[in-house]
Amino acid sequence: MNMTENRKPKTENPIIRLRLFFTGVGGQGTLLASRVLGEAALEAGFSPLVSETHGMAQRGGIVVSTVVLGEVKSPIISPGEADVLLGFEALETFRALNYCHPKSLVIANTAAIPPYPVAIGQAKYPGVGRLMQLLAEQVGGVLAFDAGDRARRAGSPLAVNMVLLGALAASASLPFSDEDLRQVLRTRTNPKFLEANLLAFQSGVDAARAAKNWLKKPGAWH
């Protein structure tokens, strides 16, 4: 699929099918991120479906959500069919590699949250650099940076989700603009955190604009 064409209005390009896979660890705000993206897609006139993990998996386990938009009816994404993988944690991003195809764009937080077996020395956390390199060999593009660090520097350590949304918005993979996403943040999220969230979001936009963060440029699309 030619992602740049997605930026044209819907009427000129009726067969958009875009599938985004979000993965992270309980407490990282993946569900809010996928919901905000879904709301932005709805505002922009696409008919999004957002699928969420609730319940038992949230107690420190892996939390996955998906957003599909355009001419897609299925709310979930099959292995090998995600166009974009938004990874909130390095190991979990790599674990979800089976959802990618050779042209997928991966946006990865390089910060690691050691799972319990690693924290107690029963398993080894693979080197993040190696994980990212291996990812880059398998997919069309990799944008990788420390979103935790950017969230902290933007003043809210918990806003990793906003940083990643900003990076996604500036990655030229969505059929609507970063301003559309900001508008959703303004109207649909807790006003108490809005200023901090917008700062974190902008930091993500900046991260996507910095060439050094692109481990692999998605040349195939352009």
Place this chain on the structure above:
Amino acid sequence: MSELLTGQPGETRLFLGNEAIVRGALEAGVALVATYPGTPSSEIGDRCYEISRQTDLYFEYSVNEKVALEVAAGAAASGWRSLCSMKHVGLNVAADTLMTLAYVGVKAGMVIVSADDPSLFSSQNEQDNRYYAKMAGLPMLEPSSPQEAKEMTRAAFALSEGLGLPVLLRTTTRINHTRGAVTLRELVSRSGPGIFAKEPFQKVMVPAVARLAHARLLESQARAAALAEDSLFNKVSGKGKWGIITSGVSANYVEDAVAELGLEDRVQVLKLGYTNPLPANLILKFLAPLERVLVVEELEPFLEEGVRALAQAQGLALPIQGKGPALFSRLYEYHPALVRQVAARYFGLPGKAAAPADPQKILGEPLPDRPPNLCPGCPHRAMYYSVKIALKDLGLEGVFPTDIGCYTLGLLPPLSMADFLICMGSSINTAAGISKATGQKVVAFIGDSTFFHAGLPGLVNAVHQGHDFLLVILDNGTTAMTGHQPHPGVTLTPPGFPCEHVPLKRVVQALGVTQLWVVNPLKYKETLAATKEAIGATGVRVIIAEAPCHLHVQRLKGRKSKARFRVTEACRDCRDCLDNFGCPAMQLNPGPEGGRMFIDTDLCSGCAFCVQWCEAIKPVKKEAVSSEQ
């Protein structure tokens, strides 16, 4: 105000399937909602709770699903439209009510939501509840999207009233937990006070009445089937000699597969939304011109067998298949590529199936697992620790029947405190059987909400029969796993939550338990002493381990404990904390001599439990904590 109330007619909102069901009920003027929380149905109740605080909707978190269904049935018999939601296994608890409620019928519309869980994301089985509709003789609707969930819920009330029967709305996790565009209609106001019209010879199910009621129920099936024939929720699309019959979330996978395989001119699709009773004429008319038919439905071959039986009676010999070795499985949920591949195979088309990348193979080593874990500061872990140490000190090995809640995570090492689990309440009764058969020390665990839900009869039975086990009631003051819903014993409730408190201790005493200990599991010494005493005794013994869910307290009171702890140089590396306790905040620093324990102060909750049994753990000075944050 809830977004489910503020949305105006004609507006399109992004609603979770569960929210869409609530909106649909509000658009039908629902007056009463009763539920017991259970994934994937919980948000239906949670949203209704919020709305009941803002409108005259009556809502309750009932003590279990049977209670909820009967409360709703009473209201529906009195002219109030009612809704009752539960997870699939909840309908087992309510099944006794369901089967005879179908005889009694309803006056105002009544909708029962059964949220099934293919793939067992958060359940103990993946039973297919569509058979309940068939067994009870109730009309059933199966939505395929949030929009349809809303429309079907709304329509189900009218359908229910027309037939005088409750309607089963059967969803699956991917409908409940998918957000999609939902276009709204007008909200309808609730009817005033209900009137219970006395008709004892219609509504009191003694044999003489029930014989007639059963006949009435069977007569209503023809009317229900006629409505299925005309239902707008059953749709035919496409053209060609091949056919696909589908329902629920699978209908979306079929629609995508047909588009992606370019089969619009070769395949006709019958999407069924009204699936009990089946629309026989519609199905036979659909089958007539076809050469072969694929049935796409998750879990059991409910539609497949129904359609085949209809075809057989009509003398049609075309192949109608769904489940089978080269086709679909009765296990787990489906996904788009699976449906596309099976459809391609069934119709003899070239399938394009490139195997997706295998991350583990690419890395060349196993990826570390990320199992869920009890939170730092969780009182359940503290109680488990005391039971472990007590048994160890007494030189005993225990058997641990457990129950359903967060504490079921005690299954995982290093706690390993779960040996047997069937369903809600099973801990108590299986403990009785295991101790009787083996004579071993049996320590059963049950949560407070689960105890009220399904534990009371079991404990009465154990007292009456003179069984021999220790029951630990893990009382964290809430229904934590499903999102902190209240239950009769709660002391910590959301502001303004109206409820009478039914004290657990007095309930247990009233059931006849004489050997009872109430402990705060976060106080180690007294808990350990009580646990040893209780393990050493015989007969029915109960420990109530009373300490609130740490997360719940944080959310309600909005403050975190400031205390933090650290492992000092005095650590002798015994690893007791790692081997028996397993708090996520207690970690091993990789080092040359096998590493040293440390406490991650970001994760530490400040519960101060470990400091009571490990001399090497000391509080971090307050100034140090605040400078770190």
